[in-house]
Amino acid sequence: MSYVIEGKTGSWEIVVGLEVHAQIVSNSKLFSGASTTFGAEPNSQVSLVDAAFPGMLPVINKECVAQAVRTGLGLNARINLESRFDRKNYFYADLPQGYQISQFAHPIVGEGTIEIELSSGEIRKIGITRLHMEQDAGKLIHDQDPTKSMVDLNRAGVALMEIVSEPDIREPEEAGAYLRKLRQILRYLGTCDGNMEEGSMRADVNVSVRKAGEPFRTRCEIKNVNSIRFVMQAIEAEAARQVEIWESGGEVDQETRLFDAARGETRTMRSKEDAHDYRYFPDPDLLPLVIEQEWVDALKAALPELPDAKRARFQSDYGIPFYDAGVLVAEQAVADFYETVAKGRDGKLAVSWVTGDLFAALNRTSKTIETSPVSAEALGKMLDLIADGTINGKIAKEVFEDMVETGEGPDAIVEKKGLRQVTDTGVIDAAIESVMASNADKVAEYRSGKDKLFGFFVGLVMKETKGKANPALVNEALKSKLDA
């Protein structure tokens, strides 16, 4: 079901494209040897190049190029063996050079695609227009002085990838799914940490509206939205604003807007007269960037398994449903955890423990998969105890809770608490006889045809054996005794 806005003059659909700025994971900056570590002392990670001292020359960081190429490969995109750098000129206090080195006419990565999954389970393809490298700007701090802004250039010159989507998005939910999928791919690749709170991934959102079948109308760009939820809210708010303007006979101006999350609305950031004229031109300090196909092939060969491929493999290797596989691969750490548990064991049982009991326990104890009180090895060992009949499924829940609480291994807990499953038929028979003796009336009812009571007897026998009896043996023995 696609998203429509019902206006006074009919239904409107929305057209959205996203520009994502993703900070590249690297030790040093794109064109200087200063560190990129987040949270350092202000202006301590600034070289003369970053501060734009006269005569300083940029030298490109090979690893940043590799990261951009890896990302392009992960987005099934064309890699351009020759790309170039341009100067994007504008004045702002966080940009010491007076221009940003970016790639305008010749980006390093061309067209690609991302597959997204909606909550309905529907799969859609969103086109990628391009990916290019550019420099990040510094940071302004406004709240320390009534008349001054403080400038911290630690971030100035850190490498960014700008990843531009086609205007293929038609629903706020799709925008959310796109960003989550993109972030997932970047994290798997290790090319960006995807941390939107720290600003290492930020989105500019282009929104327009139109009647079905129309060509595109004027779009507005909402700058620097810093969470997936806000992106979806901003799209809704902006689309509603544009519908109202068109329907009241107005014109939507092409402009840059800001999303005010507190008010849930967008507002003008730059008016049309001030619209930027960036006067791009090729950066005379930098020759064209030429890379070799063999190098690209080597990077491709060394790529990690990406989420879509991993999901398909989990389905076929472990016999688990598409949905479950999707939950597992959402985070690489969860996928790795699962695979350690499932390897050589019952994959379906493993997924129910990982996404059921383990997730619930993590949630309850406010832990993450990385800090899980139960290791994948320990959970695997517990599944072995179920498989070899040492404990039954019910006791396993008790053992697991103990593992969460104490961090001890399953073997130790089973021994300590004497939870070993009872397979001694003598013990089981005795329990059955005792139950039958104290429920003679029910036995009579059962024998006169009320065989639904069977479950009632099973429950009592399990209770009598403190849950430790082997359920299959109980069923078997109970049946023969009751039917005798």
Place this chain on the structure above:
Amino acid sequence: MSLDLATTRRIAKLARIGLEDAELENVRQKLDGILGWVDQLSEVDVEGVPPMVGTETEALRQREDVVTDGNCRDAILSCAPEKSGPFYTVPKVVE
């Protein structure tokens, strides 16, 4: 090529150069002269000739991803027209 006054004013604004109206015509003429001179290049037929991107034939030199620079805050800030503690300062800019 002929540069008009409005374009001259716009170029000045983009470059953050304040020009009085009285200065404008003078600057326009000078810029127009420069542009006209450079524009002679378009008389050369470059059909089919790939753009020349530099005088060197080598491609861009690349460096390894190691931290070799930074940690020179005092030196950098010593050239700042205005500073406060570890920061450069500028007149307040809020969007």
